[in-house]
Amino acid sequence: MSLSFPTMAAIRFGYGFRPGEAPPSSKDDLIGQLRMGAAATPDFPLGGPNMRHQAILSLEEQLQQIRQDAKTVTDDTTRRKMRKGVQRQAQQQFQHDANLRLMQAVLSPYGFYERLSTFWTDHFSTSANKSLPMRLIVPLYEAEAIRPFISGRFGDLLRNATAHPAMLIYxxxxxxxxxxxxxxxxxxxxxxxxxxxxxxxxxxxxxxxxxxxxxxxxxxxxxxxxxxxxxxxxxxxxxxxxxxxxxxxxxxxxxxxxxxxxxxxxxxxxxxLHPKTAAHISRKLAVHFVSDQPDEGMVSDMAETWKKTDGDLTAVYTAMLDHPAAWRDEGAKARQPFDYIVTGLRALNAGPVNGVVGSFLAANQQGTDEGDMAANTPGMAGSPVTTDPAGEAREK
Known part of the structure; x- marks a missing residue:
């Protein structure tokens, strides 16, 4: 390994360096991020889980009212305006959540935990485009069905991801x-x-x-x-x-x-607990973090750890980090677009100035359509309109 351990840990297993933030100095530091990341409340969905549950119910009531009005109200123009208003409101909430999700990755000091959250949310993927309520449900899904369980038993994560409204609707x-x-x-x-x-x-x-x-x-x-x-x-x-x-x-x-x-x-x-599951997901983790063609010995060690611990994910991550192949061949893995942008923003020490940071990419990562966003967004996607010309110029 020609790169130092902190550099390799920050780049390969996190979202890169951020000025003023100390990179992980040991494997224990990386594993420790799982506990600290799980203990921290995510910045999304907007208003927190309880408020989001109420917002979902409110949206359902509005849609139900529109459906009922369709049976009695003959003015199609009025109904269309009502539905467009509800759609715009849901889309704006999703855009805010997408921006908050991006900022979560940019600002969090727990890069390994954030990378794993992205991995598992993609593994158990859903789409906000499925229906209008899904605009509000999908961000909640990651916050309450994925993030709390990514360092425990895979069986618990599987149960919660499978039996969540986002998955059942999608x-x-x-x-x-x-x-x-x-x-x-x-x-x-x-x-x-x-x-x-x-x-x-x-x-x-x-x-x-x-x-x-x-x-x-x-x-x-x-x-x-x-x-x-x-x-x-x-x-x-x-x-x-x-x-x-x-x-x-x-x-x-x-x-x-x-x-x-x-x-x-x-x-x-x-x-x-099936051996094929252990092998399949161990390989996916190794591909995500280390190489498109991962070392077979590392994958085997991870799968064996899975079997010995009944799918204890922290133990599986530790087996990956403990294998020499995890720390060689730097540059073998290209970053995916979302990771690339987050890494760049961290390197530039980006922060929530005016609440704006490239949320087009964050929205796409959660399954929204760029065309929908562009049609409903003043200025930069997902951002409040700034009233400070100097601040706007700096942000651009």
């Missing part, structure tokens, strides 16, 4: 009914396999790991009943839409005469 699980369930027969609706497929292909085992289409269908059957309480915009389990009977996933049976929440939780726990 992958249409909220509309999945057991074809032979009482609710499915009554509503003449059936199974949606999106979440079952993503669960096996991306979130756990990985593509090409040996699961079959029958496993995907069975996993989707086990997940039936897991849905959304539309009044509270929270998760719910409804036995009357759960596909009855047992369903075999990778040779293990789940369910029975009476379906319950424990069926899908047991399946998630088994998938979290």
């Amino acid at each position: 992958l249409d699980q909220a509309d999945s009914l057991g074809p032979d369930s009482a609710g499915g027969i009554k509503r003449n609706k059936g199974l949606n396999e999106n979440l079952g497929r993503e669960l096996l292909e991306l979130h756990t085992l990985g593509a090409g790991s040996g699961y079959s289409q029958a496993d995907v269908t069975a996993a989707a059957m086990v997940l039936t009943g897991l849905t959304i309480d539309r009044k509270e915009m929270d998760i719910a389990f409804r036995p009357n839409i759960s596909e009855p009977g047992t369903h075999e996933v990778l040779g293990v049976s789940y369910g029975g005469r009476r379906r319950s929440r424990d069926d899908y939780l047991d399946m998630l726990d088994d998938l979290a």
Whole structure:
């Protein structure tokens, strides 16, 4: 390793240097960031989780009122204006959250924790473009379902990411009914396999790991009943839409005469501990941080640690940091666009002057459309309009 340890640690496992901020001096410093990062309250979503839950309910009430008015009000122009106003309000909130998310990475002294948050939010990806309420739900998703769990057991992270309104809406699980369930027969609706497929292909085992289409269908059957309480915009389990009977996933049976929440939780726990999951995600972590072609010995050590510790993620990260391959071949890994911009802003000692820092990229990282942002944003995307010409000139 020709670079010093602090330099390599800051560049490879963090978001680079920031003037006045001491880089990590040991592996223990990097691992210690996990505890400190988890203890710090994220700057997003705007107003905090409790206020955001209320904002989501308020948005749902407004949309419901617009839908009701469509049945009684004949003035299409008025309804369109009302809907555009609601859309503009939701988009502006999302833009603020996108800017706050970017600033979180730029200003945080816990670069390793922030990089892992980005990794896991991408691994369990969702999109704010799915629906208007998702503009408000997606930032909340990272804050309450991802960040608190990235240093614990993978099984806990998997449970919370899977059973969150953002994931259930994004992958249409909220509309999945057991074809032979009482609710499915009554509503003449059936199974949606999106979440079952993503669960096996991306979130756990990985593509090409040996699961079959029958496993995907069975996993989707086990997940039936897991849905959304539309009044509270929270998760719910409804036995009357759960596909009855047992369903075999990778040779293990789940369910029975009476379906319950424990069926899908047991399946998630088994998938979290599966050797293919350990290998798949260990490799993804090594690729994210170290090299597109990671050292096989390092990946193997990480996967073995996963198996020995029942998916203790801190232990897996430690195994990665302990391997010599983690500290050689500097420059082997190019930064992704979001990381590149954050690193540049940190090097320039950027701060929240007028609340403005390139939020186009942050918004894209959370799944918004640049065209939507440009259409709804005065000046720079996600920023309040400055009234100080000198300050505006400095910021440009």
